[in-house]
Amino acid sequence: MRETFKLVDSGEFSCSLFQTCVPSFYERLGARVITNRIVNSLGADPEARPFWDPTIMVYPKTYDWPEGTIDLLGRGTETRGRTHMSRCDPLLVAAKAHGAQDAIVINAKDGIVVEKRVNLLCRFGCDEYGRT
Numbered sequence: 001m002r003e004t005f006k007l008v009d010s011g012e013f014s015c016s017l018f019q020t021c022v023p024s025f026y027e028r029l030g031a032r033v034i035t036n037r038i039v040n041s042l043g044a045d046p047e048a049r050p051f052w053d054p055t056i057m058v059y060p061k062t063y064d065w066p067e068g069t070i071d072l073l074g075r076g077t078e079t080r081g082r083t084h085m086s087r088c089d090p091l092l093v094a095a096k097a098h099g100a101q102d103a104i105v106i107n108a109k110d111g112i113v114v115e116k117r118v119n120l121l122c123r124f125g126c127d128e129y130g131r132t
Helices: 002-009 023-028 090-097 116-125
Strands: 016-020 032-034 055-059 077-079 082-084
Touching: 002 016, 002 055, 016 023, 023 032, 023 055, 023 116
Parallel strands: none
Antiparallel strands: 016 055, 032 055, 077 082
8 A cells, every 4th residue: 555655645646545444554654534425336236335345545634535425436447557437437526626636446456565564464453354
């Protein structure tokens, strides 16, 4: 996640939206929990929660995140090795309305490199480790 946060810190992206089972770890890195209802109306179950971890966060914590329901409208499209939200996606529209220049979705299943201690923190700090 540090590499993702560097993209935000460098100004390439305005914020990062992600899921976790260890929010206190990411709060120490400058992220905060968001409580919006998030759906994917283009998914198999349009009303289902599209995340598997219990907590959704945004980085940086000072980012002016919109209120209300967020519809991801699918997986997005991949360019330059990153999955970007569709240009007509309400999340992107809301992010741009709050000053974002761009927004991306990073699919953790595609393989995100993290420090070894993050795995240990998840393994021993999350009751859901190995179940989700």
